Amino acid sequence: MGEALQSTLAGKQAVLEGLPEHPAVKAINVWNPDALIGALFDRGELTLTIVPEAIRAAAATVQTAGYNAFEDMTAVDWFPSEPRFQLSYHILSHRYKERIRLRVMVSGTDPAVESITSVWPGSNYYEREVFDLFGIRFDGHPNLRRILMPEDWVGHPLRKDYPVEGYR
Amino acid sequence: MVESVGTPILQAPPAEGAKDQHMVLNMGPQHPSTHGVLRLVLEIDGEIVVRLYPEIGYLHTGIEKTCEAKFYQQVVPLTDRVDYLGPMANNLCYCLAVEKLLQLDIPERAQWIRVLLTELTRLNSHLIWLGTHAMDIGALTVFLYTFREREEILRIFESVSGQRMMTSYFRIGGLAMEPPLDLFDRIQAFIKTFPEKIDEYSNLLTGNPIFRNRLKGVGYLSPEDAVALAVTGPTMRASGIDFDLRRDMPYSGYEKFQFRVPTRTEGDCWARYVVRLDEMRESIGIIQQALDGMPGGPIKADAPKIVLPDREKMKTQMEALIHHFKIVTEGFNVPAGEVYQGIESGHGQMGYYVVSDGTAKPYRVHMRYPGFATLQALETMCKGRMLADVVAVIGSIDIVLGEIDR
Numbered sequence: 001m002g003e004a005l006q007s008t009l010a011g012k013q014a015v016l017e018g019l020p021e022h023p024a025v026k027a028i029n030v031w032n033p034d035a036l037i038g039a040l041f042d043r044g045e046l047t048l049t050i051v052p053e054a055i056r057a058a059a060a061t062v063q064t065a066g067y068n069a070f071e072d073m074t075a076v077d078w079f080p081s082e083p084r085f086q087l088s089y090h091i092l093s094h095r096y097k098e099r100i101r102l103r104v105m106v107s108g109t110d111p112a113v114e115s116i117t118s119v120w121p122g123s124n125y126y127e128r129e130v131f132d133l134f135g136i137r138f139d140g141h142p143n144l145r146r147i148l149m150p151e152d153w154v155g156h157p158l159r160k161d162y163p164v165e166g167y168r
Numbered sequence: 169m170v171e172s173v174g175t176p177i178l179q180a181p182p183a184e185g186a187k188d189q190h191m192v193l194n195m196g197p198q199h200p201s202t203h204g205v206l207r208l209v210l211e212i213d214g215e216i217v218v219r220l221y222p223e224i225g226y227l228h229t230g231i232e233k234t235c236e237a238k239f240y241q242q243v244v245p246l247t248d249r250v251d252y253l254g255p256m257a258n259n260l261c262y263c264l265a266v267e268k269l270l271q272l273d274i275p276e277r278a279q280w281i282r283v284l285l286t287e288l289t290r291l292n293s294h295l296i297w298l299g300t301h302a303m304d305i306g307a308l309t310v311f312l313y314t315f316r317e318r319e320e321i322l323r324i325f326e327s328v329s330g331q332r333m334m335t336s337y338f339r340i341g342g343l344a345m346e347p348p349l350d351l352f353d354r355i356q357a358f359i360k361t362f363p364e365k366i367d368e369y370s371n372l373l374t375g376n377p378i379f380r381n382r383l384k385g386v387g388y389l390s391p392e393d394a395v396a397l398a399v400t401g402p403t404m405r406a407s408g409i410d411f412d413l414r415r416d417m418p419y420s421g422y423e424k425f426q427f428r429v430p431t432r433t434e435g436d437c438w439a440r441y442v443v444r445l446d447e448m449r450e451s452i453g454i455i456q457q458a459l460d461g462m463p464g465g466p467i468k469a470d471a472p473k474i475v476l477p478d479r480e481k482m483k484t485q486m487e488a489l490i491h492h493f494k495i496v497t498e499g500f501n502v503p504a505g506e507v508y509q510g511i512e513s514g515h516g517q518m519g520y521y522v523v524s525d526g527t528a529k530p531y532r533v534h535m536r537y538p539g540f541a542t543l544q545a546l547e548t549m550c551k552g553r554m555l556a557d558v559v560a561v562i563g564s565i566d567i568v569l570g571e572i573d574r
Contacts, residue, residue: 043268043507069411070398071510072536076523088521090508090536094395094409097416101508122398125544133232148225148573157233164237 008042015039015046023093024048024100027065028058038103047101055104056114056140059089063119067093067100070120073127075134079160084108085136089116089123112137115144133158190218193555197226201304201559204569206543208558215554220547227573235533239499240266241340241476243533248334250535251571253296255325256282256289257513259338262533264419265509265520266340269502270474277465278342279421284355284458285328285337286420286511287451291362292321293514293566294448301441301563302373305382310372317365320358327351341475342468352459359452359459366448373441383437387549387561390435397548398541401516402447403565405431406439413512420511424461425454437564444566474500499528515539515566537571 009018019025019041028036028048035058038049050058059070072090083105092099106113115138116123127138128147135156138144146153155162196207205226211219231250235243247258260282267274299314322332328347329337337344373379389399394407404411412429414422430446432439468475476495477488494500504526510519516538523532542565549561 042505043271045507047506069395071400071517072508072519072521072534074521074532074534074536076506076532088506088508090519090521092510094411094416099417099508099510101506120398121396122541122544125540126398129540146225148228150225157230164233 008040010040010042012036012039015041015048019046022046023065023096024062024067027061031061032057045099045101047103049103049105052104052106052113055087055089055102056116056119058102059091059116059119062091062100062102066095067091069094070116070122071099073116073123073130075130075136075158077134077158077160079108082108085111085134087113087130087136106136110137111135112139114139115141117141132156135159195558197223201562202569203300203562203567206562206567206569206572208546210555210558212555215556217550217553217555217558220550220558222543222546224543224569224572227569229574231574232533232535235530237529239528240502240530241495241499243530244339245334245336247535248336249570250574251513251515251518251537251539251568252333253568254289254293254514255333255335256285256338257293257511257518259336260286260420261509261511261513261518261520262522263338263340264511265507265522266502267469268507268509269505269522269524270340270471271503272341272469272471272474274342274420274469275466276421276463278467278469280458280462281343281347281467282338282420283422283425284455284462285325287454287458288321288324288355290451290514291448292318294444294451295321297444297514297563297566298369301566302379304559304563305379307373307376307379310369313365313369313372317362324351324354324358327354339468339475341471342466346467352462355455356459359455362452363449366445370445380438382557382560383441383564385436385438386553386557387437387564388435389545389549393545393548394435397545399516399545400538400541401512401514402443403440403516403542403545405429406443407435408433413510413517417510419509425457427454437560440564440566501526501528502530510536513538515568515571516542535571535574537574539565539567539569539572542567543572 009015035051035054037051040047069092071092076086078084085106087104089102115127127141130136131144132146132149133156190211190213193210193212196202197205207223209221210217231246247262248255250258295314295318299311302310325335326332329335389407391407391409394404410431415429427450430443432443472491477492481488482492502524504524506523508521510517519536521534522530525531550558
C-alpha cells in the first residue's frame with residue numbers, strides 16, 4: 001500500500017481503485033459487490049460499510065479471507081439523525097498484521113441486526129453489552145440478556161437521549 | 169425498551185443426559201479467589217463442573233458515558249481507573265488514539281519514556297498476578313515477595329508522577345512533565361537486581377510439586393478456541409498463537425526494540441505461568457534498551473493549542489498564558505473521524521475506539537479490555553473439570569474486574 005497509507009480514500013469507488021489488492025476488499029467484492037455500500041480509508045484504518053442484512057455473511061467472508069480474529073465490537077448513537085445507530089466491528093488478521101472495521105448502520109426504530117456469534121463465538125459478550133447499553137437486538141444470539149446493568153434496569157444508558165445522571 | 173431473550177441463570181434446566189439432580193452453586197461476588205467482584209454461577213455434578221456462567225457488572229461505573237461529558241484531556245485520569253493495575257498502559261492507549269485522530273507527532277524522547285514506563289507497568293501487573301495466583305493455589309509466601317518488588321515500582325511511579333497508582337502521567341501530545349533526574353538511575357538499579365528476584369519466585373514455585381500438580385493439564389484452551397473466543401495476550405500465546413501487538417503492529421516506537429515473544433503450546437494453566445514469567449524477563453530487556461538508548465529532546469509535541477505550556481513559559485509569555493487558559497476552559501477541537509488504537513497491555517490486547525464529531529469532547533469512547541473477552545473462555549476451560557480447578561483457572565487468566573465492568 002505504501003503511499004496510500006498517508007492519504008485518505010473516501011467512498012467505495014476510491015477504495016476499490018486505491019486498494020484493489022487488499023484481501024478484505026477483494027474478498028467482499030468477489031462475494032457480493034452490492035453488500036458493500038461504502039468504504040473509507042482514513043488515518044491508516046480501513047472502514048467497510050456493509051448493508052445491515054448481510055453482516056453475518058460479510059463477517060464470514062472476511063474470516064475466510066484471513067481476517068481471523070474478532071477483536072472488538074461496539075455501537076455509536078448518532079441521535080437524532082437516521083439511521084441512528086452505527087455498529088463497528090474491529091477485526092484483526094494475524095496473517096496480514098492488520099485490522100479492518102466493518103460498519104453497519106441500523107435504524108432507530110426497532111433496531112435489530114443479525115448476530116455474528118455463529119462466525120466468532122467471542123462476539124457473544126460484546127453483542128450482549130451493546131444490547132444492554134444501546135438496546136439493539138441481535139437475532140440468533142444464544143443468550144441475549146443484560147450483562148453490565150441489572151436485569152430489571154429500565155433504559156439503555158449509552159444512548160444519547162439517556163441523561164448522564166439517569167432518569168429521575 | 170427491548171426485551172431480553174434467553175434463560176435466567178438460576179432457572180437453567182439441567183444439562184442433557186444428567187443422571188442425578190445437579191447442584192447450582194453460587195461463587196462470589198465476594199470471594200477471595202475471584203480477584204474482585206466476579207460472580208460465578210456453577211452447575212455441578214458432584215465435584216465436576218457441568219456449566220458455568222460468569223455474572224459481571226458489579227463494578228460497572230459507566231466510565232464510557234462519563235467520557236462523553238469531558239474534554240479530551242479530562243478523560244486521561246478516568247482511564248487510570250479502568251485497569252487499576254496497569255495505569256500507564258491505559259493512559260498510553262487513550263493518548264495514542266487521540267493523537268492518531270489529531271495526526272500529532274510525538275517527540276522520540278516522550279515515546280521512549282512511554283515504552284520504559286509501560287514495560288514497568290507490565291512488570292507491576294504481572295507481579296500482582298503472580299502473587300495472587302500463587303496465593304489462590306495455596307502458596308502464600310510468593311505474595312509477600314512479589315509485593316516487595318511491586319512496592320519499588322510504585323515508588324518509581326510516585327517519583328515520576330506524584331501518584332502511586334493513578335498516575336495520569338502520559339498526556340495527549342507527550343508527557344505531563346520532564347521525569348525527575350534520578351529516575352533512570354533508579355530504574356537501572358531496580359532492573360539490575362530484578363532477574364534474581366524472578367529466579368527467586370521461580371525457585372519457590374516451578375519445582376514445587378503441589379503447584380505443578382494444580383496447574384499442569386488444568387484449564388486447557390485450544391488455539392482455535394482462543395482465537396474464536398477473542399482471547400488475547402499471554403493466555404492466547406500460552407495456547408500456541410504467536411501474536412503480539414508490540415512486535416506485529418508496533419506503536420509508540422516499539423519497532424526500535426529487540427525482544428522475543430514467549431509462546432507455549434500446552435494451553436494449560438502451567439503454560440500461562442511460564443509465558444508470563446518469560447514475559448517479565450523480556451520486559452527487563454526492553455527496559456534496559458530504553459535506558460541505554462534514551463534520546464534527548466523535548467517531551468511534548470510542538471502543538472501549543474493542544475499541549476499545555478510549561479509552567480515557566482506560562483508565567484512569562486502572554487501567548488502561552490492564553491493557550492493555557494483556552495485549553496483548560498474550552499478544551500481543543502479534534503477533527504471528526506473515528507480511530508481504533510490497540511496496544512498490548514499486561515493482560516492482552518487493549519483497545520480504545522474514539523469517535524470525534526469535531527468538538528472538544530469525544531462523541532464516543534469505547535474501551536476494549538482483554539479481561540472481558542477472556543472471561544468468555546472460562547466455561548470452555550473449566551467444563552468437565554473439578555470444582556477446585558476453577559480457582560486455578562481464574563488465577564491463570566489474570567483478570568481485573570475494573571477493566572471488565574468499566
